[in-house]
Amino acid sequence: MTLHADRREPDIYIVGLGIKGIEHVTRETESVCRRSQEILAVPTLPAGMTHLRDLCHRVTDLHPVSYREDENRLNAYDTMSAMVLAAALDHPPVTFATYGHPLVYVYPTRQILDAAPYLGLDVKVLPAVSALDTMTIDLDFDPAIDGLQMYEATDLLVRQRPLQADVPCLLWQVGAVESVLYSSALNSPERFFRIKDYLLRFYPPEHEVAAVYSSPHPLFDASVVRFTLADMERHHDQLHQGLTLYIPPLSRRPVADADLIAKVESVEHLRSITHDTAAPGPRSEK
Structure with a gap:
């Protein structure tokens, strides 16, 4: 561009x-x-x-x-x-x-x-x-807390991308999974067998997820369908092609760097990783 x-x-x-x-x-x-x-x-x-x-x-x-x-x-x-x-x-x-x-x-x-x-x-x-902007509102979700991983649903399957169960996940176009063909037909339960089995590698069957569709009309609320992974295909009639699947994290990742967490509120540490803006910068090499 x-x-x-x-x-x-x-x-x-x-x-x-x-x-x-x-x-x-x-x-x-x-x-x-x-x-x-x-x-x-x-x-x-x-x-x-x-x-x-x-x-x-x-x-x-x-x-x-x-x-x-x-x-x-x-x-x-x-x-x-x-x-x-x-x-x-x-x-x-x-x-x-x-x-x-x-x-x-x-x-x-x-x-x-x-x-x-x-x-x-x-x-x-x-x-x-974007739909990402509206979905953060529909789900009351802030990606700054635990981060965010997101993939296109079919791409997730064909590339066998690994998922981090402690990081929130968005799967785009889950209602159109397994096909690049345009269709106005309704989904059957079979469409979701493969992706459900793949998600169960990383999450337990009882883990609750949410299929979200941000409303395009100002007079209507967003559609959010919640269900456990075990029941995913039972909601096939609600999982249309405009939906994105939100998978919340299983747990918070524990702190691994105790030394750093002790320093993040330290004034002395802040001063050690910054410098006075009034001070002269480094000399350029000739």
């Missing part, structure tokens, strides 16, 4: 529409949408498209022209990124607007960023509210 020292308009803006409808759309995003010749969007609600049409005279909904039942989702992402790049070559600047954050589980963004330099196109990505 090109860094812009000047104020020249990039050819492509990549923005996120947040999770909870137009309430999460930032003023910065609205500003670049107004300056765009076209917005190519993947919204979650019709109200999102309506809002975008208030900002730009030309808005294209990418969802119906990209996704096909039982086809690889990568085909949909290829279509999206190709349409954005073609529009930018023809009538820049354009905006690619997706729900959530544009760099959190949005593969077309990566495709656009990788291809743009070869086409002589400049791209600027703007921050937005």
Whole structure:
């Protein structure tokens, strides 16, 4: 991605529409949408498209022209990124607007960023509210306490990634586990047999987990379904493709460095690892 020292308009803006409808759309995003010749969007609600049409005279909904039942989702992402790049070559600047954050589980963004330099196109990505941001609220969870590990559910299985049972875990796209094909069909219990067995390598059957779906509508609360790992497949009808699985830690990891924990509140130790900002810095070598 090109860094812009000047104020020249990039050819492509990549923005996120947040999770909870137009309430999460930032003023910065609205500003670049107004300056765009076209917005190519993947919204979650019709109200999102309506809002975008208030900002730009030309808005294209990418969802119906990209996704096909039982086809690889990568085909949909290829279509999206190709349409954005073609529009930018023809009538820049354009905006690619997706729900959530544009760099959190949005593969077309990566495709656009990788291809743009070869086409002589400049791209600027703007921050937005992601599902990770909303899930910390939905779960009353602060990752600063015990850290956080998170993986895409199918990637966890195919790479056999090890899990730390004392660190909170998020498994994204658990409702779409074991397939890269787009489908509107409901999940069956069998979809969750393999991932349940894998999780039981690290957690006991009675460990309670939560499947969370942050509401995209301002009038509705988030959906949080709690169950034990032993009962995971019994909730197959509730585990749709938008859910993320939260696995709380089994226990707190004990302190291993007693010497350091004794020093973290010590003024003397603080002074030993800092220096007076007024003091001269080290001489540069010639």
